[in-house]
Amino acid sequence: MTIILIISILIILIVIFLSVLTVNKGYAYKHTIDPAPESDEYPDDSK
Template sequence: MITVLVISIIVILIVLALSVLTIGKGYSYKHTVDPIDPLPESKEKNKEPEK
């Protein structure tokens, strides 16, 4: 009975350690954002007013 308890605690500690490492690696990841392309100007703005 004690061996099952010890093995269970060891497995729980390993899973906890792996979870903490994975979360830490996720927080240390540097996220980047692509620059926004300028909106194309409207075709009407490019037209010269008719006289």
């Protein structure tokens, strides 16, 4: 019984560690966007 409990706790700790690692890696990802076009492709609607 004790061995099963220890193995279960180890598995839970490994899963929590991997979850935290994955979340931190996701937050550290640098998102990039394309720059806005500089041309008059979209003219002003101001009147």
